Amino acid sequence: MKQRNLVSGIILLALAIATLVETNKLEIGTLLSPQTGFFPFILAILLGILSLILLGQAITEKDERKVPSWVSSGGWKTLSLTLGGLLFFAIFFERLGYLVSTFLLISLLVGAIGKRKWWLVILFAFLSTLISYLIFGILLKTELPAGIMGD
Numbered sequence: 001m002k003q004r005n006l007v008s009g010i011i012l013l014a015l016a017i018a019t020l021v022e023t024n025k026l027e028i029g030t031l032l033s034p035q036t037g038f039f040p041f042i043l044a045i046l047l048g049i050l051s052l053i054l055l056g057q058a059i060t061e062k063d064e065r066k067v068p069s070w071v072s073s074g075g076w077k078t079l080s081l082t083l084g085g086l087l088f089f090a091i092f093f094e095r096l097g098y099l100v101s102t103f104l105l106i107s108l109l110v111g112a113i114g115k116r117k118w119w120l121v122i123l124f125a126f127l128s129t130l131i132s133y134l135i136f137g138i139l140l141k142t143e144l145p146a147g148i149m150g151d
C-alpha cells in the first residue's frame with residue numbers, strides 16, 4: 001500500500017505541475033472576474049495539495065500491511081458487471097433512450113453489484129432516473145434521447 005500511494009502521489013503531483021504550467025498560458029483573471037484559466041488553475045492547486053498530503057502519508061507510513069486484493073475477493077465479477085453495464089449503456093443509449101437505459105444501468109449497479117432487495121433497487125433506480133431527468137432534461141433543457149419512449 002505504501003508503494004502504491006507513493007507512486008500515485010508522484011504521478012498526481014506531476015499532473016498538477018503540468019496543469020499549472022499549461023494554465024499559465026491562459027488568462028486567469030480574478031475571483032470576481034474569472035477568465036478561462038481560473039478553474040483549471042484552482043483545480044491544479046487543489047490536486048497538488050492533495051497529492052502532497054498523499055505523499056506525506058506514504059512516506060510516514062510505518063509498515064507494509066498486507067491488504068486483501070479486491071480481485072481475489074470476487075472483484076472480477078463486480079468489475080465485469082460494471083464494465084458490461086457501462087458498455088450496454090453506451091451501445092443502447094440512443095436506441096432505448098435516456099430513461100430506459102439509465103434505469104437499467106442504475107438497477108444493475110445497485111442490484112447486482114450492491115446486492116440490495118429488489119424493491120429497493122427498483123425504487124432507487126426509478127427515483128435517481130427521475131431526478132436526473134428533471135435536472136438535465138427539464139431544468140437544464142438538455143436534449144436527451146427519447147428512444148423507445150418517444151417518437
